[in-house]
Amino acid sequence: MNIALQVENLNKHFREPEDFHVLQDISFTVNKGEFVPIIGKSGCGKSTLLYLLSTLDTDYTGKISINGTPVTGKSQNELARFRNEHIGFVFQFHFLLPEFTALENVMLPAMKLGKCTREEIEENAMQKLKQLQMDNFAHKPSSKLSGGQQQRIAIARALINNPAIIMADEPTGNLDSVNTGLVFDIFKDLSHNKGITILTVTHDLDFANGADRVIEMADGRIK
Numbered sequence: 427m428n429i430a431l432q433v434e435n436l437n438k439h440f441r442e443p444e445d446f447h448v449l450q451d452i453s454f455t456v457n458k459g460e461f462v463p464i465i466g467k468s469g470c471g472k473s474t475l476l477y478l479l480s481t482l483d484t485d486y487t488g489k490i491s492i493n494g495t496p497v498t499g500k501s502q503n504e505l506a507r508f509r510n511e512h513i514g515f516v517f518q519f520h521f522l523l524p525e526f527t528a529l530e531n532v533m534l535p536a537m538k539l540g541k542c543t544r545e546e547i548e549e550n551a552m553q554k555l556k557q558l559q560m561d562n563f564a565h566k567p568s569s570k571l572s573g574g575q576q577q578r579i580a581i582a583r584a585l586i587n588n589p590a591i592i593m594a595d596e597p598t599g600n601l602d603s604v605n606t607g608l609v610f611d612i613f614k615d616l617s618h619n620k621g622i623t624i625l626t627v628t629h630d631l632d633f634a635n636g637a638d639r640v641i642e643m644a645d646g647r648i649k
């Protein structure tokens with residue numbers, strides 16, 4: 427099957443401080459290996475949508491399937507395992523553990539999954555760092571790296587469990603234009619050459635313009 431993400435009639439309300447229909451009848455599909463930015467004005471619901479798609483928020487109506495697996499209705503434990511195995515996360519703030527080395531940070535999600543030995547995980551993590559041209563920094567504490575380097579470590583960490591899909595929320599929000607370009611090139615390579623699906627919320631129009639297609643939102647709907 428070629429579909430990485432299928433979203434059907436998604437609706438979400440925030441109930442406090444008053445009822446607010448934040449996502450309205452959202453339906454779309456994303457194919458495997460597509461690179462799709464989600465754009466739209468501040469407050470239109472982009473991050474809320476990404477949060478639902480990444481299975482972190484289950485308070486909605488409608489259906490979400492990832493890689494052919496319906497995730498709607500799964501228990502919190504099942505979702506935690508599903509996320510670890512299938513989804514890589516990249517955020518605006520990288521959330522690296524500052525006192526850990528780059529390598530240790532990349533290894534963490536695989537250690538949590540507990541499927542491989544420490545040696546296997548270390549080898550895999552080194553490969554991911556190499557892929558992002560960060561292997562020379564493997565043994566440096568992450569706090570000693572630049573913002574762009576830290577974001578590349580965060581992308582390596584998102585890749586460690588070989589996810590089918592990467593969900594990113596403003597991954598270049600804190601970066602200068604050179605590093606934004608680097609992250610763009612990495613995402614393009616991962617999607618086009620490695621078949622990983624990339625869904626990313628962004629305000630960066632250069633980033634959006636270079637992608638396969640964009641999902642544009644306005645007032646809780648897809649335009």
Ligand SMILES: Nc1ncnc2c1ncn2[C@@H]1O[C@H](COP(=O)(O)OP(=O)(O)OP(=O)(O)O)[C@@H](O)[C@H]1O
Pocket residue numbers: 440441442443446448466467468469470471472473474475
């Ligand atoms: N927990 C919440 N309770 C009530 N309203 C919320 C909550 N979280 C977000 N909202 C509202 O929902 C709307 C959509 O928020 P969201 O963060 O998804 O927008 P966004 O498009 O990602 O915006 P930005 O580009 O500024 O990050 C906004 O009007 C916001 O104020």
